[in-house]
Amino acid sequence: MVRDKGKPREANAMTPVTPRYDAVIVGAGFGGMGAAIQLDRMGIGNYVILEREDDLGGTWHVNRYPGLAVDIASVTYSYSFEPNPYWSRVFAPGAELKRYAEHVADSYGLRARMRFDTVVEGARWDEDAHLWIVRVRGGEPLTARYLITATGFLSQPKMPDIPGxxxxxxxxxxxxxxxxxxxxxxxxxxxxxxxxxxxxxxxxxxxxxxxxxxxxxxxxxxxxxIDRRIPPSVQRLFARVPLTQRLARLANTALLELIMVVGVLRYxxxxxxxxxxxxxxxxxxxxxxxxxxxxxxxxxxxSFGCKRPTFxxxxxxxxxxxxxxxxxxxxxxxxxxxxxxxxxxxxxxxxxxxATGFNLWDANFPAFEIIGRTGRDLGAWWRETRFQAYAGVSMPRFPNLVSLNSPYSYSGLSYFTTIEAQMAHMARLFGEMKRRGATTFEVTEAANDAFLDRMTTKLGDSVFYLGDCASSRSYYFNQHGEAALLRPTSTVDTRREAGRFPLSAYEYA
CATH class of the missing domain: 3.50.50.60 (FAD/NAD(P)-binding domain)
Structure with a gap:
């Protein structure tokens, strides 16, 4: 197994400089909004959300092609803490997902902290000042104590390489x-x-x-x-008795678990x-x-599951x-x-x-240049060694970076399962920092290596390595031939680990 161990982290005795923001969030899709909601819950309200498009919603703002609809049942493809009882169909059309994103932003006061038409070109960790310096096209750099990347998994369109x-x-x-x-x-x-x-x-x-x-x-x-119109009577029932919608969500989640976790990851x-x-x-x-x-x-x-199936x-x-x-x-x-x-x-x-999809492994991980401690370039490090991220969130030598679209982060088939697990991880991590009076965190090499070993071992049971995937041309596989996108655990286990991971996995200062 090839790893870049690096040098031991050295203590820095300088007093941290006060940055302009507590946090910069890159991306105003559902991931970025989930991170913002979690920051507000923790009392960290001095943040800004940078979005390259002219409005919020991520993929549900960018994509408007005919027939666009969610391919996961709507009751599951939404925040569990912010259900929408008024989906028109079991699989809602894209325009409804866009309206749902707007509803979330307005309900949680996020829109005022969003900057649209703002392209992030890069970010660098300043080791002396203990903060991130974020480069913005056509503007002054922004400084922040924490950097949260929420640029999504499907944000960099892939153009076909065809002669002529x-x-x-x-x-x-x-x-x-x-x-x-x-x-x-x-x-x-x-x-x-x-x-x-x-x-x-x-x-x-x-x-x-x-x-x-x-x-x-x-x-x-x-x-x-299995798609049909949801009658107004059912919508009213969901609104008046939220438990009924939670039960519908549970049933759909169980079906997704059967397809993805059992049929694919437990092949x-x-x-x-x-x-x-x-x-x-x-x-x-x-x-x-x-x-x-x-x-x-x-x-x-x-084999079924080598690339994402659809309905x-x-x-x-x-x-x-x-x-x-x-x-x-x-x-x-x-x-x-x-x-x-x-x-x-x-x-x-x-x-x-x-309809040629998106470039995950060459252009999306990460979506812009990120330079961490000792000058480590995140994209180059991933491509030269292996794609890896502790709990799908953190990487060694990248202090105060929460990367929401990382290797081994995608849990289940609904993106919201991933988002909410990462929110729970943030809550535990930032809670420990507050308890210690710390302002920086960084995952240890040992914790990262152990997590990578565990993910690699678990994926050995999956269809990706035991099935016949040679002809699938699946975006699940990266340049190293590893299916390093999905978290090879059940959604229940992923959520449990997010709230119970060992606090010693991180160094604090």
Whole structure:
């Protein structure tokens, strides 16, 4: 196992300088807002939230493509302490998630502390002053005692590396930068990508365009989506008797645990559960696609769970439409008015839609330069050694940094499980600092190494290493071939550890 042990931490006798802020939070999505709420709970109100976009909401502000909806039941995809009884559907459309984010910001007084259109270019730990210096594009640097990064897991769009794509003369739209003013009616369009975004986007686009060619490199496992309108009577019941909504949340959480924790992370012990999910997805495909050759192309040849599966009732039937064509030959090049595949087939198009996902491991971990103690560059350290973070939150030689989108942080399938576990970790950590009268914390090398060893061992039971994932091209895997994104424990265990981790895991000063 390769690690960078570094030098022992040296005491600094200088008196800490008073920074402008107690904390700088980078990102005004649900992660950043959760961190802000936790800071307020702890009496740390002198913070600012920096957001590169022109409004809050993170992915639910940036993404506006047709068909956008949450792919986790709405009762689960929300803060447990701030339930929304008025979701219109079991799987709420994206616009409702955006409104929910606005509601949270207004309810907890967060908006006044947000700065929009503010791009963070980097942050550096000042070892003498014991504070973070945050560089902002076009503005003066900000100083803060604590730096909290909440830039999300899906914040850096990935552009396809295809010869000639820059020469395309028609309209190009990435799903993360949708052009609401562009009319798709009657267009000859192509979609590159068949991940979770494409599963939502393709059925909507197919209704409008004259011709649609879907370029698939890797098929995706799709299971039935138990989605329906939530009647007003149920919404009123949730509002009047919150316990009923908490029970619905518990039931949905249990289902997600079965899919992700048992079927994926406990593959060695529960292969039958994983294979049961595969059989369900295959049956779903057989029921919905008539052409046996198209069914064959849409059937993954990797184990269920190697890449994030999704739910849909209208994705597969789209390929029964006469104006929709599935292309699985590799793309050789893009021409000004066409796409040419490796077998020489030329498809003329005027609109190119990119559902090519996000660049996690090259550009998102972290989303900007972070320089810690002794000059350690976080991104370079991760890429040169291994991706690692104690409890998915802290790294050695990065004092007073809480990294909410880190390796081994994502717990379960709902992002809110991760957010609330990290909030609990913050509460315990900052509570201990207050008890000691300390102003800095830093996770020890020993605690970080032990956590990394435990995560690596637990992942040895997962589908990522015991299943057949070679052809999945999953974003779960990083450059080192490790599936270092997910926390390989149950959500119950993750939350329990967040409130009980050994306080000796950190050094305080």
């Amino acid at each position: 794509i820059d020469t395309f003369a028609g309209k190009v739209i990435h799903s993360a930068a949708w052009d609401d003013d562009y009319d798709l009616t009657g267009k000859r369009a192509a979609v590159i990508g068949t991940g979770a975004t494409a599963v939502q986007l393709i059925p909507q686009v197919a209704k409008k365009v004259a011709e649609l060619t879907v370029y698939q490199r890797t098929p995706i496992w799709v299971t039935p989506k 060695r012990q529960a292969r039958i559960t994983n294979r049961g999910a595969e059989r369900m997805a295959r049956a779903h495909l057989r029921r919905q696609v008539r052409d046996p050759e198209v069914r064959r192309k849409l059937t993954p040849d990797y 849909s009732n209208n994705y597969f039937p789209t390929f029964n439409r006469p104006n929709v064509h599935l292309e699985t030959a590799p793309i050789a090049r893009v021409e000004p008015d066409a796409i040419v595949t490796a077998d020489g087939r030329v498809t003329e198009i005027d609109t190119l839609l990119l």
